[in-house]
Amino acid sequence: MPDNLPSLSSAIRDALLTGDPRAKAMATRKLVRDWRLGRLAFVFDCDMPDEPARPDRPELLPPNQMPKRRKGGSERGRIALWHAVAHIEFVAIDLALDMAGRFGESMGEAFVDDFLSVAADEAMHFALIDRKLHAMGSHYGALPAHAGLWQAAQDTRHDVAARLAVVPMVLEARGLDVTPAMLERVRSQGDENGARILERILDDEIRHVRFGTKHFDELCRARDENPQESWRNLVERHFGGRLKPPFNDSAREAAGLSREYRTGIV
Numbered sequence: 001m002p003d004n005l006p007s008l009s010s011a012i013r014d015a016l017l018t019g020d021p022r023a024k025a026m027a028t029r030k031l032v033r034d035w036r037l038g039r040l041a042f043v044f045d046c047d048m049p050d051e052p053a054r055p056d057r058p059e060l061l062p063p064n065q066m067p068k069r070r071k072g073g074s075e076r077g078r079i080a081l082w083h084a085v086a087h088i089e090f091v092a093i094d095l096a097l098d099m100a101g102r103f104g105e106s107m108g109e110a111f112v113d114d115f116l117s118v119a120a121d122e123a124m125h126f127a128l129i130d131r132k133l134h135a136m137g138s139h140y141g142a143l144p145a146h147a148g149l150w151q152a153a154q155d156t157r158h159d160v161a162a163r164l165a166v167v168p169m170v171l172e173a174r175g176l177d178v179t180p181a182m183l184e185r186v187r188s189q190g191d192e193n194g195a196r197i198l199e200r201i202l203d204d205e206i207r208h209v210r211f212g213t214k215h216f217d218e219l220c221r222a223r224d225e226n227p228q229e230s231w232r233n234l235v236e237r238h239f240g241g242r243l244k245p246p247f248n249d250s251a252r253e254a255a256g257l258s259r260e261y262r263t264g265i266v
């Protein structure tokens with residue numbers, strides 16, 4: 001490999017430090033393409049930032065100060081719903097980049113391949129929803145958003161097992177549980193385009209959770225630990241909350257999350 005190639009870690013760091021939402025999504029897709037084409041060296045010569053760059057808007061509010069969303073199908077309600085999803089996808093880009101950039105050196109190239117493909121998916125999800133918000137006469141940043149989403153990354157930045165246990169295996173798995181009901185609601189409101197976006201996201205998220213489960217299981221096997229038991233301990237220590245039903249059992253099974261991955265936590 002020629003040694004004049006830029007390092008993977010500096011490319012990931014640059015994308016994390018891009019604040020403008022569309023520019024971050026584009027930088028992420030470009031870096032993943034560059035990685036696949038062999039234009040970046042598997043070299044980790046810089047640290048990941050503790051906080052990725054964010055745009056000035058949306059204003060980030062603690063969860064208890066977020067305006068209540070009404071369930072009805074009013075245009076304002078629909079915009080609020082898609083705005084909330086856009087924010088989750090935006091932060092998911094940073095979560096996937098940080099996973100690859102922070103833990104890639106110790107976890108290896110297959111791990112980097114997997115989580116960079118997650119980052120590219122999240123950038124695509126964000127772009128699809130951003131386009132939808134524009135079509136509805138709004139945009140990402142028009143409403144306040146939830147401040148807590150990066151917290152899980154902060155709390156688990158020193159331990160890849162904790163990061164895998166909490167981010168893909170709890171938070172993204174939660175997405176598998178709640179998306180079907182949202183999909184049904186969107187479809188019943190006659191928004192077929194929205195329903196198709198959510199179907200695509202649900203499909204991709206199964207793969208994201210599966211990557212988390214796969215690397216977590218491998219890590220536990222290498223450490224001679226029982227995966228379900230370690231997962232339970234890590235979730236108790238770093239997540240705290242209980243997992244709430246309903247559970248999307250078929251999607252969870254497809255993602256390698258057997259029922260044992262919630263016994264004792266529900």
Ligand SMILES: [Fe+2]
Pocket residue numbers: 089092121122125201205
């Ligand atoms: Fe996503």
Ligand SMILES: [Fe+2]
Pocket residue numbers: 092118122172204205208
């Ligand atoms: Fe995801």
